[in-house]
Amino acid sequence: MKPLDPLRKALRRDRVFDFMMPQVVFSPDLDVSHGPILYLEDVTVSFDGFKALNNLSLYIDDGELRCIIGPNGAGKTTMMDVITGKTRPDSGSVFFGQKIDLLRLSETDIAQGGIGRKFQRPTVFESHTVYENLELSLAADKGVWPTLFASLNQAQKDRIDEILEVIALTEQRHHLAGTLSHGQKQWLEIGMLLAQSPRVLLVDEPVAGMTAQETERTAELLTSLAGKHSVVVVEHDMEFVRSIARKVTVLHEGSVLAEGSMDEVQNDPRVIEVYLGE
Amino acid sequence: MLLGRFYHSDRGGAILLAGLFLLAIVVPVLNLVVPESSPFHLSTYTVTLIGKYLCYALLALALDLIWGYCGILSLGHGAFFALGGYAMGMYLMRQIGDRGVYGNPELPDFMVFLNWQELPWYWLGFDMFWFAMLMVVLVPGLLAFVFGWFSFRSRVTGVYLAIITQALTFALMLAFFRNEMGFGGNNGMTDFKDILGFDLQADSTRVALFLASVVALAVSYVACRFIINSKLGRVIVAIRDAESRTRFVGYQVERFKLWLFVFSAVLAGIAGALYVPQVGIINPSEFAPLNSIELVIWVAVGGRGMLYGAVLGALLVNYAKTYFTAAFPDLWLFALGALFVLVTIFLPKGLVGLWKKRGKEPEP
Ligand SMILES: Nc1ncnc2c1ncn2[C@@H]1O[C@H](COP(=O)(O)OP(=O)(O)OP(=O)(O)O)[C@@H](O)[C@H]1O
Ligand SMILES: [Mg+2]
16 A cells, blocks of 8 residues: 555545444445344334334345235335335334444435335336446446546446346347336336345335236246345235245235245235235 | 547537637637728627627536536526626726725725725635636535535425525625625626736737637536536436436435536636626626526527537527617517427427437447
8 A cells, every 4th residue: 555545545535534424334244143134123104193114023034035915005115115214214123234223324325235126116217228227226436526437347348238138128228218118117127226236125016017928037037136135025916926935924004914935824814814804 | 539429429519619619710800800991890899799698608508517417406596607707806806906986006996985994804815816716616616515515415306496596696686785795785896907917998808708708618518518428427317317216226316416516506607707807897686586597598498408508598598688688678578488488388308409309319
């Protein structure tokens, strides 16, 4: 290290001094020694008195693929909002690994810290091309000045090509994202998620609006991701859930109703009641 | 060749730059070389008028950068323009020295008139050109930084942001109207004598100021184009289209907005600084909310979200304004309003939208 380096580092224009920012610990340092990577404990969220989440406790293990089902309004999306910092709960705690308190971090920090999210309604950058959508999502220094002078290196280009291949949008790479079909947008959003190389992927209703064939591919993709990543999938399509699920959690009225394998939960009388009682 | 690539990727911009280059050659020649008796002679009045339009064009460019590309509608950008203008005005005031009506070597006339004994602290240093130029950049930049810091952090957007920017410029106007502020009250500053030792009334000085405006506009255009073509530019557009998504991708939206807002304010300040020596006066009416609204109309007419569109809009609307206010002075505001309505309804992409069919060039 040259003697001037520390000084240069300290004077970098985009530098944000640590005392100004909550400490963000990136995924390699994540402490998952006790198994779970995400801890939600007694989380309650209310909207004008209505409890969308009611003392919800949920643990997601490192590398697991978890499916979350539940009737409309059960609080599935709200749960993801809480994890990603979009909604702050009234009470409860949410930890990423054992040390990182997600309730104290901003959406951006959480995203950079390794939790990626696909929204229920696909949201891509419509006036950018497919390629640019992936470029923007790619894990990189996302400060203002580095972004101004950023250019893609070969490894990053290869990574984008690879993702394009995976989400089957290689041919549409230079199309505007706004012109894609609904299913393709879903995939692009999954691709954007992959590009961020997150530790945890939260995927809200990934196969809504997809053809049977597309659904099948999505199932393959998500299963292949588990292990290296933790994947949390919310889905209404039971066929799909059955095809990928190892462990299923049923949410109802803001808390966990049942948890177990697909067969176990499907035979659980309380679950049957909730689904049939509608 | 670099120029060729530029032409390929940004045809409108290449035409604009070529046009500016042409202006920079033709206008000085027609004014300084062609004798006054010739029908081709260009009066100094016209040179200055074009210079003024170019300053407006730079201001429009600054607004388009944040409004067209990032969706931040500022209805107070005139404030940054005026602040840059005031910084320049203060320098020009100090250059007058003892040639003022009261002959005070230190104090500008209006201070003598107010019976002030010494220069207020915030006037110190403005006798030095470099310091004044620094302030041209720093004052608007700093105000934009503080203002943007608070508004973007509290996630004020859309109409609310537009309203508070409007309030900002209105408040500044009221403040600058006050004599006690020490900026010349409602008369502002005028009767400038020279700049860097050159007589402001001389044709050559006027031409030099005109050329400075051409260069400032061209350089700013290239800088803005660089920003828009960079990854940062794509983040900016992403923020405009899906702000929340951009956050979840990992960008600190507030910082990007703040950076762009400050940059835009600095451009506006530079435009104001070039404007003042050419028109020879700066007063609080430059802060008038109406000015900032007119500015939005220039950009909308030319074509929002296309940098050269903003430039074109500013030039055309101001040319029309010069014509109208001379021919039918009472009708101008109505014409402007009608223009805005017509453009919004029939040409949502502005005039450049007429011949630009596709929104985006494919990547090479
Ligand atoms: N911002 C909000 N303001 C008020 N109520 C809300 C808000 N967001 C969600 N809710 C309510 O909270 C409840 C849970 O919503 P949530 O979107 O989490 O359900 P969900 O399980 O994702 O349902 P779906 O399967 O339909 O997507 C719903 O009754 C919804 O109306
Ligand atoms: Mg939902």
